[in-house]
Amino acid sequence: DDVVNGKYIQHSIDNILQEIEGKQLLSEALYLYGVMLLLLEEKIPGFVREKLLVALYRLHSDGEIANFEEVCKLCRNTGYISSSFVGVDHSTGTTGRHPKSHPESYFARFPVNLEMVRLIVGRLQTDDVYLMANSFPNPDHRSTCLAIQASFLFVILYFAPEILIKQKGTMREIVDKYFNNNWVIATYMGQIYDVMLEWTPYPAAKQAIDYVITLPFVKQLNDKNSEDIVRCLDEMKPLLKGGILQQDYVLDHLQPLLNCVRHCNIALRWRLLHRRTKSDAFLKVIDNAVNPTTIVTLLLNVSQLEYQLNEILKNLLAEKKHAWTEGRASAANRMYELSEYFAGSQSLSRVKRDENMMRWFATLGNKVEELNLEEDHATASGRKLQSLIAALNDVEQYEAIDANAQIKIYLNESRDIFQMMIRTVNIKSEVLNILENISDLSYAWQTLVDYTPVFHERIRKDPQSVVLLRATFQKAASILDVPLVRVNSIDSPDAVSVAEYYSAELVEFVRLVLEVVPVSVFGVLSKIVTIQTGRMVAIPSRLEGKDMKDYAQLDVRFDLAKLTHEISLFTEGILVMEKTLLGMIQVDPRQILEEGLRRELVRQGAKAMHMNLT
Numbered sequence: 129d130d131v132v133n134g135k136y137i138q139h140s141i142d143n144i145l146q147e148i149e150g151k152q153l154l155s156e157a158l159y160l161y162g163v164m165l166l167l168l169e170e171k172i173p174g175f176v177r178e179k180l181l182v183a184l185y186r187l188h189s190d191g192e193i194a195n196f197e198e199v200c201k202l203c204r205n206t207g208y209i210s211s212s213f214v215g216v217d218h219s220t221g222t223t224g225r226h227p228k229s230h231p232e233s234y235f236a237r238f239p240v241n242l243e244m245v246r247l248i249v250g251r252l253q254t255d256d257v258y259l260m261a262n263s264f265p266n267p268d269h270r271s272t273c274l275a276i277q278a279s280f281l282f283v284i285l286y287f288a289p290e291i292l293i294k295q296k297g298t299m300r301e302i303v304d305k306y307f308n309n310n311w312v313i314a315t316y317m318g319q320i321y322d323v324m325l326e327w328t329p330y331p332a333a334k335q336a337i338d339y340v341i342t343l344p345f346v347k348q349l350n351d352k353n354s355e356d357i358v359r360c361l362d363e364m365k366p367l368l369k370g371g372i373l374q375q376d377y378v379l380d381h382l383q384p385l386l387n388c389v390r391h392c393n394i395a396l397r398w399r400l401l402h403r404r405t406k407s408d409a410f411l412k413v414i415d416n417a418v419n420p421t422t423i424v425t426l427l428l429n430v431s432q433l434e435y436q437l438n439e440i441l442k443n444l445l446a447e448k449k450h451a452w453t454e455g456r457a458s459a460a461n462r463m464y465e466l467s468e469y470f471a472g473s474q475s476l477s478r479v480k481r482d483e484n485m486m487r488w489f490a491t492l493g494n495k496v497e498e499l500n501l502e503e504d505h506a507t508a509s510g511r512k513l514q515s516l517i518a519a520l521n522d523v524e525q526y527e528a529i530d531a532n533a534q535i536k537i538y539l540n541e542s543r544d545i546f547q548m549m550i551r552t553v554n555i556k557s558e559v560l561n562i563l564e565n566i567s568d569l570s571y572a573w574q575t576l577v578d579y580t581p582v583f584h585e586r587i588r589k590d591p592q593s594v595v596l597l598r599a600t601f602q603k604a605a606s607i608l609d610v611p612l613v614r615v616n617s618i619d620s621p622d623a624v625s626v627a628e629y630y631s632a633e634l635v636e637f638v639r640l641v642l643e644v645v646p647v648s649v650f651g652v653l654s655k656i657v658t659i660q661t662g663r664m665v666a667i668p669s670r671l672e673g674k675d676m677k678d679y680a681q682l683d684v685r686f687d688l689a690k691l692t693h694e695i696s697l698f699t700e701g702i703l704v705m706e707k708t709l710l711g712m713i714q715v716d717p718r719q720i721l722e723e724g725l726r727r728e729l730v731r732q733g734a735k736a737m738h739m740n741l742t
Contacts, residue, residue, distance in 0.1 A: 142243050145342070151257050155280050156241065156614065162283035163316040165234060170212075170319070174205025198238075206234050225678075228329070232289035238495045245287045252277045252284070253302060262558070263565035264390065271310050272394050275571070277308035279315045282323065285333075292330035299336040309349055311341045312401040317610060318573030320732055322406040338407065349398075354417045355396040357426055363388050364429045373436045375444060379551040382559070387435055390566050392430040399423055400572050405548045411583050426605075428586075428596040434567045435599035441563070444555050451552050456499055459545045462538050463493030469530075469535070483526065492519065499549075513546045520546075534578075570607045584644035591697035594645070598708055601638050601715070616711050631713040638715055639724075645698050646724035650732055659684060 129140055144150035168177070181200055184193065189631035193199075207227040257277055264273035264356075271278070281302060285292050291299065307313075311323045324341060327333035367373060367388070379386065399418060405411050444451075468483040499512060508667065520539050529535050586593055609631050615623045663684050671679060702721045707714055 141247055145251050148259070148357065150547060151251050151255065155252060155257060155284070155723075156242075156279075157285065158245065158248055159280045159283050161240075162235065162286060166231065167316070168203070168318065169206065169208050169231065170210045171232065173209050174203075174207065177203040178205055180606060181235050192295075193442065201237055204237075206230055210236075210339055210567055226329075228626075232292075234288050235286045238721055242288060249284060249288065249291070252281050253298075253305070260565060263562045266390075269390070269394055271306065271308060272397060274306055275310075275313070275397075275712065278310075280315050281306060282313060282321065282326075285313060289330070292327065292333040294332055296332045296335060299332045300339070303333075303336040303340055308340055309400065310401065311337065314401060314571035316480065317607065318571055318575065320401065320404045320574055321674060322404070325406045328673050335641050343409055343413075348595075350413050351419050353395055353398050356391060357418055357422065358408065359427060360388070360392040360394060360395055361429065362421075364392065364433055367433055367679075368429060373433075373440060375440055376496065378437065378440045378444070378524075379548075379555070382555075384435070385433075386559075386566070389430065389434055389437065389563065390431075392426065393566050393568075396423070397432065397571060398424055399659075400575050420579055424579055424582045424586055428593065428600055430567075431599040431603040432596050435602060436562065438560070438563060441555065441560055444552070445560070448552055448555060452549060455545045455549045455552070456496055459542050459549075460493045460496040462542050463489050463496060464539055466535065467493065485526075485528065488523070489736070492516065510550050513550050513553075517543050517546050564606070568601055568606045568609075569603050570610050573604075573607045576604065577640075580640055583641045587644050587698075588648055591648075591694070593644075594642075594698075594702055598643065601634070604637065605634060628713075635713050635715055639720060642702070642717075643724055643727075644716060644719055645702055646728040649725065650728050652691050652695050656688060659691070661687050662690075 131141055131144070141154075144154060173178075185196070190391075208230050209225040209430060256274070260273045260276070264270070301687055307323055313323060315320055324337050327337055331621065361390060367385070395692055402410075402414050407413065467486050469491065470485040495516065499509060520543055523529060524536065528614075529539070583597075608627065611626055611630060612623065615626055664681060665679060667679050699721065702717045707716050
C-alpha cells in the first residue's frame with residue numbers, strides 16, 4: 129500500500145516488477161499471504177478457530193490483545209470444512225463442505241490492491257520469473273520449468289476471482305502454458321491441489337481446463353509417462369554399476385548425465401503428483417499403469433545417481449584450479465622438451481638441428497604458459513586450447529615428425545592434456561545450481577508418506593537397499609530450501625528455529641522409514657527362537673554313529689544360518705550408511721538403529737507380558 133500510495137518516490141509497482149528480485153519478492157509476498165489463508169482453512173476448521181478465539185479472550189482482557197478485532201475477522205468461520213475431516217463429495221465435485229464463493233470471499237476480507245494483483249498475474253503469465261529455462265531448456269518440459277509460477281498463479285488468482293469467472297481468454301492462455309499436461313500441483317511445502325476440482329465453481333477456469341485435460345488425453349499422458357519411467361530405469365542401470373561414474377566419465381558425458389537426471393525427475397514428478405488426483409476416472413487410469421514399487425525404485429536410483437554426480441562435480445570444482453595449473457605446466461614442459469629435441473644438442477638425439485621447429489615449439493610452450501584460467505573467459509580459453517590442438521595436428525604432417533614415433537607420442541599426450549584442460553574449464557558452479565533445480569523434491573513432501581509401506585517392503589526384501597536411502601534422504605532435504613531461502617537472505621534471527629523445526633520433521637521421516645529394520649530384526653529373531661526351541665533336538669553327550677545323521681538336522685541348521693545371515697544384512701545396511709547432515713541435524717544411522725532396537729525391545733517385552741501375565 130505504501131508503494132501504491134507513493135510513499136517511496138523512487139519506486140512504483142511497475143519498476144519493481146521490472147527487476148528480477150522485485151518480481152520474485154512481490155509474487156512471493158502475495159502468494160504466501162494466500163497460502164496462509166488456504167492452510168488456515170485446510171488445517172483448522174472455522175468453528176475450532178472461533179472457539180480458540182473465545183478461549184483466548186476469556187484468558188485475557190480485550191485491552192491486552194493487540195489487533196483482536198482484525199484477528200477475529202480473519203479467523204471467523206467461513207463454513208468450509210476440509211475433506212480430511214468430512215471426505216470428498218464426488219457427486220458435486222467439491223471437497224468437504226464447500227460454501228459458495230469460497231475461498232475468494234475469504235481472501236476478500238482483507239482486500240489487496242486489485243491493480244497490483246493484475247500486474248503480478250501478468251508478469252507470472254509472460255516471464256520466466258525464477259530463470260528456470262537453463263535447467264529445463266526442452267520445450268516439452270515447460271510445465272515442470274514453470275511449476276513454481278503455476279503454483280503462484282493458482283493461489284494469487286483467488287485475489288482476482290473475476291479472471292477465474294469471466295476472462296476466458298486469459299484463463300485459456302494460463303492453462304495452455306502452465307497446466308497443459310498437469311492438473312495436480314504442489315503449493316507451499318508440498319500441499320497438493322487438484323486444479324480441475326478446485327476450479328469447478330469458476331466458469332472461465334473450468335471451461336479452459338476441461339478443454340485441455342480430457343480422459344483420452346490423460347491416457348496419452350499416462351502411457352508416455354509409463355514409457356519414460358521404464359526408459360529412465362534402463363538408462364540408470366549401467367550408470368549405477370560400480371566404477372562407471374568417475375571423473376573422466378563425468379567430464380566426457382556431463383550433458384547426457386544431466387539429461388538423464390532431468391528426464392528421471394520429470395517422470396517421477398508427474399507420477400507422484402497425479403496419483404493424488406481427485407477424479408476417479410483419471411485415478412483408475414493412472415494407478416493401473418505403474419505400481420508403487422517401481423516408483424520407489426525410480427526415486428531410489430535417481431537419488432543415488434544425483435548424489436554420486438553431485439559429489440564428483442564438487443570435487444572437480446574444488447580441484448579445478450589445481451588441475452588446470454598442473455595440466456598447463458605439463459603441456460608447456462612437453463613443448464620445451466620438443467624444442468630442445470630439435471636443437472640437436474642432446475647427446476642421444478640423432479635428429480638434425482631444425483631452427484624452425486625449435487622456435488615453433490618454444491613459441492607454443494610460451495603460449496601454453498600464458499594461458500590464464502582467471503583472466504580469460506571460459507569460451508576464450510577453450511578457443512585458445514582448440515587452436516593449440518589444431519596446430520599440433522598440422523605439425524604432425526611434416527616428415528620429420530611423422531617418421532618419429534617418440535615425437536608423435538609426445539604430441540598425442542599433449543593433445544590429451546589440452547582436451548582435459550578444455551573439459552576442466554567448462555566445469556562451472558552453474559552446473560551444481562542446475563543439478564539442484566532439477567533434483568528438487570520439495571513438491572513431494574506430503575506424498576512421500578504414502579510410500580512408507582513400499583519403502584518398508586523394499587527393505588525387507590533387499591536389506592542392502594538401505595544404503596540407497598541415504599541419497600534419498602538428502603534429496604528430500606531440498607524441502608528445507610523453501611522456507612529458508614528468504615529467511616536467510618535477510619539474516620533473520622528466526623532462521624535457526626525454522627531450520628531446526630523442518631530438520632526435525634525430516635529426521636522424523638527418516639526414522640519412520642528406517643523403523644522397519646528393528647521390527648524386521650525382531651521378527652527374524654522370533655523365527656530363530658522358534659527353531660531353537662521347537663525344531664532343534666538337543667544333542668546328547670553320547671550318541672552312536674548311526675544316529676549322527678538324525679541329530680545333525682542339516683535342513684534346520686541351514687534355516688538357522690540363513691536367518692542369522694539375514695539379520696546381519698539388515699544391520700550391515702544401516703551401519704554402512706554414513707552420518708548425514710539433514711538441515712541442522714546430523715543423522716547417525718547407528719544411533720537410529722540402536723534407538724529403534726530399544727523401542728522394539730520395549731514393545732516386544734510389553735506385548736509378551738500382556739499376553740502371558742494374568
